[in-house]
Amino acid sequence: MLLLMARDQTRAKVHAAALLLALDANGAGPLTMEGIAARAGVSKQTVYRSWPSTGAVLFDALLARSADESGRVVVPNSGDLSSDLLALATGMIGELKDPLEEALLRALTADLQSDAVLAAQYRELLLGPQLSAISTRLSEAGVPASGDVAELFVGPIFYRWLLRTRPFDSEWVSAHVERIIRSIGR
Amino acid sequence: MLLLMARDQTRAKVHAAALLLALDANGAGPLTMEGIAARAGVSKQTVYRSWPSTGAVLFDALLARSADESGRVVVPNSGDLSSDLLALATGMIGELKDPLEEALLRALTADLQSDAVLAAQYRELLLGPQLSAISTRLSEAGVPASGDVAELFVGPIFYRWLLRTRPFDSEWVSAHVERIIRSIGR
Amino acid sequence: MLLLMARDQTRAKVHAAALLLALDANGAGPLTMEGIAARAGVSKQTVYRSWPSTGAVLFDALLARSADESGRVVVPNSGDLSSDLLALATGMIGELKDPLEEALLRALTADLQSDAVLAAQYRELLLGPQLSAISTRLSEAGVPASGDVAELFVGPIFYRWLLRTRPFDSEWVSAHVERIIRSIGR
């Protein structure tokens, strides 16, 4: 007979509650521990037992999604760097535009500004691997200073998204990739 | 005869208090309206009369600094685009490293994530002009899609600063400028 | 040519505002200086110049009404003590039931509990004369300890009104007067 481990069930409920709240309360509601507990039908203490802050809950929910989901954005490697970067950028932007993902990331980004520990974890567990993957793909194409180029590639996308300067359109994406390619200089 | 410009005096006191608090309470203290009022020796209502949130105070303080200070970072125009961009990047990074400026901008950036109105003002009054100035300088040098290139220039700097991926050093800066120049393609 | 003295005009406006506010905000609204000033279309300072508290405004308004109004309840003296007391009680109760008067008196009574100066003025200028008049009428009828009897007459009316134990009806009033007459004992 299977006894469901209450803890995992609880964990899932809390994650779901955090995602929902981040989604519909984006901008307005500040996403509180109390709110998450209430939405998850769980006592506050249960939430505090496992996570120290709303940011930690969000981060954990994000990690869980990464693990679950097989459809994570992955750096393609077809041999043609230009088309691979285009596909990658399109994938990243698609993810950033997904309402749930967007709400989650914006809420989390706000928390990162005032939580150094969380920020470090974010860099190590999410950002780092992503940048490394891109950097590795560039290295394989013989690009020098591949880490810096990876940042050149990702930076403007992040900048546009975070500060909402202008919406993403496909012309911009392809022009951006072309500029990256040119910047490599052979 | 002394004419007290009561309002301006108050405004200055609040600005000063916000700057100080953003400075030494960076990370730890969450910069509260109550705290600002107390530090400024001013009643809470006086703060609320003029600003709806801590973010608004910070933003206003930042604007006041921009107006006051003649030493704002300005886009140089020596005729040599490469050296001008290098000077500009160095200036921007210097500003981002200034403890006071840094504390201010980080606190403000956190607030921007959950305050759409403030975010819009920030884009229009601070970011926009900066990007425009860079874009104009690029146009004068005959660079096409100068707005996009300006973002390509600024984006990675902002990315590194916000996510603290790696510190800025002079090698990176000059390599970054070179990549930008190459990306223009002719 | 008659030049209206601005001050009296102001005084009248403030009185009117206080009466209106006491009337419709009875129970709910706590009758504030700020509210009175706003309702009177007068600056706060103008109110404070002439009265130290809301209670003082109410009291002054009440005094002004007493002076103005010729129809004040007065102790009748027809020679028949019994019918005179009945007329007096009926008049007093009628006044207490008048919505404006009632609102005014209840608001004022509440203030009296926490303002000793105001309470003393109230006793001396309003209550005292009323009790004295009744006492005098009783004396003229040869009633001993007329002051105490006056209180015996007034006390239960006030008690019923203030604590709202039961509504006044005419049977009670005449029975009350009969009891007072009997209590005199010759």
Place this chain on the structure above:
Amino acid sequence: MLLLMARDQTRAKVHAAALLLALDANGAGPLTMEGIAARAGVSKQTVYRSWPSTGAVLFDALLARSADESGRVVVPNSGDLSSDLLALATGMIGELKDPLEEALLRALTADLQSDAVLAAQYRELLLGPQLSAISTRLSEAGVPASGDVAELFVGPIFYRWLLRTRPFDSEWVSAHVERIIRSIGR
């Protein structure tokens, strides 16, 4: 093993604080929720959780005293109505003169003027029973309209106390009882 009855303890602390504050801040201090919480060493929210206003706290404290204290003023029944009323009046006046009781009742009476709910509870739970007890005692002595006579007895005492017209002395008390007896008319 110690089981802390947390709630009751809190309740007691709040009651004690309210009594103390009503006592020494009588007249001057307006008895605030914040003050009660501070004096009780309790958070504001804890006070608001259980009572909606200072009046409610006072009323509850008064009720608790009534329940505790065996020495409540009680209507005596020796068979001699006159001496029983005298004892009763003396007891009531003694209680009204007790500084703690007086402070409590005056503060509460002020609140009653602007809180209809509280006023109703006061009538039903404290005044009503008192008047009923007196009325019952009068009925047993064959007094007609005993409820009205009870009010005739209590009204002037309350009137003197509330408006502080004159201090109570024993001559007045016995004269008052005599007048009540005479008013019954056989």
Place this chain on the structure above:
DNA sequence: CGATAACCGAGACGGTACGTCCGGTCTTGGA
């Protein structure tokens, strides 16, 4: 008639208290 002072509206200001929300900790009672 034009100066001069008093009065007034408007409302900023330093405060105190309001009543609410949330952060974290701790206790209790039922499963």
Place this chain on the structure above:
DNA sequence: TCCAAGACCGGACGTACCGTCTCGGTTATCG
């Protein structure tokens, strides 16, 4: 043994009034 339920202290929220103050713009007496 675990956990929901929720009381509890603390602190910030944003608002309402308090009573004081300065500011301009009328009035209305007086030189």
